[in-house]
Amino acid sequence: QVQLQESxxxxxxxxxxxxxxxxxxxxxxxxxxxxxxxxxPPGKGLEWIGEIYHSGTTNYNPSLETRVIISADKSKNQFSxxxxxxxxxxxxxxxCARWFSGTHADSWGQGTLVTxxx
Amino acid sequence: xxMLTQPHSVSESPGETVTISCTGSSPAFARxxxxxxxxxxGRAPTIVIYEDQKRPYGxxxxxxGSIDSSSNSASLTISGLKxxxxxxxxxxxxxxxxxxxxxxxxLTVL
Numbered sequence: 001q002v003q004l005q006e007s008x009x010x011x012x013x014x015x016x017x018x019x020x021x022x023x024x025x026x027x028x029x030x031x032x033x034x035x036x037x038x039x040x041p042p043g044k045g046l047e048w049i050g051e052i053y054h055s056g057t058t059n060y061n062p063s064l065e066t067r068v069i070i071s072a073d074k075s076k077n078q079f080s081x082x083x084x085x086x087x088x089x090x091x092x093x094x095x096c097a098r099w100f101s102g103t104h105a106d107s108w109g110q111g112t113l114v115t116x117x118x
Numbered sequence: 119x120x121m122l123t124q125p126h127s128v129s130e131s132p133g134e135t136v137t138i139s140c141t142g143s144s145p146a147f148a149r150x151x152x153x154x155x156x157x158x159x160g161r162a163p164t165i166v167i168y169e170d171q172k173r174p175y176g177x178x179x180x181x182x183g184s185i186d187s188s189s190n191s192a193s194l195t196i197s198g199l200k201x202x203x204x205x206x207x208x209x210x211x212x213x214x215x216x217x218x219x220x221x222x223x224x225l226t227v228l
Contacts, residue, residue: 036217045222046155046163046208059215062119095162099217104153104168104210111162 002027004096004109012090012116018083022096022109029077030054034099037070037081039092040111047092051099052079086116120144120213122220129226135197138223140209142190152192153210154183156203157222163208167194201227 008020022035029035036051050060052070060068064083072079083090093113097105121143130136140152152170155163165174167183170192182195192211196203204227209220 038219045206046157046210046219048210048217048219051217059217061216103151104165105155105163106165106168106174108162108164 002098002107004098004107006094006096006109006112008112008114010113010115012086012114013118014087014116016086016116018081018086018090018114018116020081020094020096020112020114021078022080023076023078024098025077027098027107029072029079030074034059034102035070035072035079036097036099036105038095038097038105039090040095041089041092049081049083049094088116090114091116120146120216120218122147122209122211122218124207124209124220124223126221127224127226129228130199132199132201132227134199135195136199136225138194138196138207138209138225140192140194140220142192142211144213145190146213147190147192147211148185148187150211150213152183152185154181154192154194155208155210155219157206157208159205166207196225199227203227 003025005023034051037049067084069082093111095111096109098107100106123141154167157163171183208222
C-alpha cells in the first residue's frame with residue numbers, strides 16, 4: 001500500500017516562500033497517477049492546490065496558480081510544493097495525496113501544519 | 119467559477135439514515151464523477167465513495183452515493199448511523215481539469 005509523508009518547515013515568514021516535499025513509499029510516482037497537494041486552513045474546508053503527472057504535466061487551482069509550482073524528483077520518488085509570496089491566509093495543514101485512476105484521492109499523507117508569521 | 123455547495127451541518131440519531139447533498143453550480147457537474155471523503159478531527163480525509171457510487175474496499179455498505187442530473191446534485195447517504203460516523207464529509211469533483219471540494223458538512227450523531 002502506498003504511503004505518503006510530508007516534510008518541510010512549520011513556520012514561514014510573510015512574503016516568503018513555502019516549500020514542502022512529499023516522500024512516496026510503496027509505490028512509484030512514475031506510475032499512471034496524479035500526485036497532488038491539498039490544504040486546509042484551521043477550522044475550514046479542503047482546498048485543492050494542484051497536481052503533477054509522471055510526464056511532468058501540471059494542473060493548478062486558478063486562485064493560486066500565479067504563486068505555485070509543483071515539481072517531481074523521480075530519482076527520489078518524491079514531489080514538491082513551492083508557494084511564493086505567502087501571507088497569513090496561507091496558514092494551513094498541507095496534505096499530499098495520490099489521485100488514483102484520475103478520479104479520487106485514495107492515499108493521503110498525515111498532513112503538516114505550516115504557519116505564516118513573523 | 120464552478121462551485122460545489124453542501125449544507126454546513128446535519129444531525130441524526132444512531133440507527134437512523136442521513137443524506138448529505140452536494141450541488142454543482144454548472145451543468146458540467148453531471149458530466150464528471152463525484153467523490154465523497156470522510157474526515158475525522160485531526161486526521162487526513164479518507165475516501166468513502168468514488169465515481170458517484172462506488173465504495174472502496176473496507177467501506178461498509180451503509181455508505182452509498184447517488185447522482186441526480188436533473189438538479190445538478192449528488193448525495194451521500196449513510197444508513198444505520200453509528201457514533202463513529204460523526205465526522206466532516208466533503209464532496210469533490212472537477213471541471214475543466216481543475217479539481218474542487220465542497221465546503222464540507224459536519225455530521226453529528228447524537
